């Protein structure tokens with residue numbers, strides 16, 4: 001895996017990547033949803049809906065959303081599932097969860113989504129305790145991606161699924177160059193001007209530089225023990241949805 005030495009230095013200064021990421025999301029929690037919509041040109045909701053469909057929780061099942069943030073993926077899962085389906089959402093940033101809890105109350109979904117502080121690399125749940133696990137735009141922020149997928153495997157019951165929605169590297173050369181131009185130059189500019197957060201929205205493209213391409217992420221998931229791993233590019237590969245199953 002590539003190393004971004006400038007970013008590594010920033011992580012070390014504040015006591016590691018986990019602390020850096022936690023403080024960063026703590027600072028932008030209030031503008032996070034709006035900036036997501038603007039930067040993805042409104043596509044983020046559609047991607048989460050598709051990820052929720054791949055998770056395919058049945059009525060009465062319980063799913064886990066890691067790096068749940070303001071709760072949008074957990075909400076998408078609940079909206080697409082039967083009436084007794086429940087979600088646990090975990091995140092290391094309390095400010096993001098606080099935004100999420102307010103949203104759940106506004107939507108009347110507070111009894112179906114339980115947002116808690118928790119770390120995706122050390123999940124505070126027993127083995128085989130959830131029916132499926134998902135994440136959206138979280139895995140890129142982990143210190144050790146393999147450790148995250150091993151933990152997800154541990155807590156999901158045999159036969160359950162993992163779904164990972166993440167920004168990816170578009171495979172087409174021309175489209176890829178246009179995407180990188182947007183992602184590395186324009187998106188941070190939006191973040192700086194509209195979100196008033198220069199450091200935070202410059203971390204966004206930098207976090208992709210070292211993130212594995214879709215086939216390599218599939219290998220990491222397989223090495224962690226997930227079976228039948230497939231990935232589905234969305235919108236030319238701007239994002240990819242990886243899906244795996246825990247052997248029954």
Ligand SMILES: C[S@@+](CC[C@H](N)C(=O)[O-])C[C@H]1O[C@@H](n2cnc3c(N)ncnc32)[C@H](O)[C@@H]1O
Pocket residue numbers: 018021022025036066067068069070071072073090091092093096118119120121135136137138141142143
């Ligand atoms: C880009 S946001 C995504 C939020 C949400 N999933 C969404 O779809 O909008 C990434 C989230 O992952 C959280 N995060 C980063 N590292 C984490 C970890 N080790 N465990 C749990 N959450 C983590 C951050 O606090 C942040 O809220």
